[in-house]
Amino acid sequence: MSGGNGQHEGMGFRHSPTGPRVAPRPQPGFTPAPPPPQVQRGAGAQRPGFRWGRLGSAVFFTILLLSAGIRAYRDLSAPDAWSFWMDQYVSPSLSSTLVTNAEAGGGRAVLAVSGRIGPAAAIWLRERIKESQLKPGDVVLLSSPGGNLEQGVLMGEIIRAHGLSTAVGVADKGGRVRAGFCASACVFAFAGGQTRYGLDGSALGVHRFTSEAQGRALGQDAVADTQRVTGSILGYMTRMGVSSQVIEAMSQTRDIRWLDPGEAETMKLVTTPVKAL
Incomplete structure (x- = not known):
């Protein structure tokens, strides 16, 4: 009785949830599966997807280059883009000389600028002013037959923003x-x-001015464009303190009209007549 109960009790303890686990005996003819292979981490090991990762990066970089090239081509294929690029980086139409001796400008620095006003003249002038470290009251000495109307206006805006003075002449x-x-x-x-x-x-x-926009507007709406440009120029001259009489003088002829000193002063184009700088 005790032996039978002990065997029964032992079996019950073995299968009890709180009892010790006993590994089941393997069945005859059963072969356990081998463990999965370990991934090598050595120097010569090849990571999964390594080749595809490098290839994907190369393809992505190539796409970026192509998109940048297409964008650059579109930019340079614009009507004025090539001339702007040439004027800014290759052969600027303007040149400058910095004069700092006391004989010019009454002790002030004088940046002598000469040449034709090209499509990148305003950026060029801003860089020269920065390089020359001009201070308010210093002089930009101009000698030019003219050129791009919009760039001329932008040059004037840059000169005013730096508090600089202007004069007409050349420095030896x-x-x-x-x-x-x-x-x-x-x-x-x-x-x-x-x-x-x-x-x-x-x-x-x-003289009578024309802008690049006016030239492109011929045959479309040139009158409206001329009125727009005239209004912009008049607003600019007014902000600079110049009389609207100068706009009237410009509109009278296609040829250059040279203003005598009295006219320039009356129009407030010249504010300070001097014998020499």
Whole structure:
């Protein structure tokens, strides 16, 4: 009785939830499955997807290059993009000389700018002003036959933003300022001066202006575009303190009209007549 109960009790303890687990005996003919292979982490090991990762990065980088190239091609294929790029990076149409000796400008620095006003002239001038470390009251000396109307206006805005003065003339290697001329779009750059010096013998020339937009508008709505440009120019000259009389003088002729010193002063284009800088 005790033996039977003990065997029964032992079996009950073995299958009890709180009793010790006993590993089941393997069935005859059963072969356990081998363990899964370990992934090697050595130097020569190849990670899954490694080749595809590098290939995907190369494809992505190639797509970026192609998209940038297409964008650059579209930018340079615009009507004025190539000339702008050339004027800014390859062969600027303007040149400059910094004069710092006391013989010019009454002790002020003078940045002598000469040449035709190209499609990137405003950016070029801003960089030259920064390089020259011009301070308010320093002089931008202009000598130019004109060029791009919009760039001339932007040059004037930059000159005014830095509190610089303007004059018309050229500077020789000795720092002496000689008489010069400033015509067409150059007059708008000159108008940006906080003080506008009228050098004895120098000349300002005006004529009927045309913008790039006006040229493209021919045959479409040239009259409306001319009115828009005229309003913008008039607003600019008014902000610079120049009389609207200069706009009237511009509209009278296609040829250059050279203003005499009295006219330039009456129009408030020249604020300070001087014999020499």
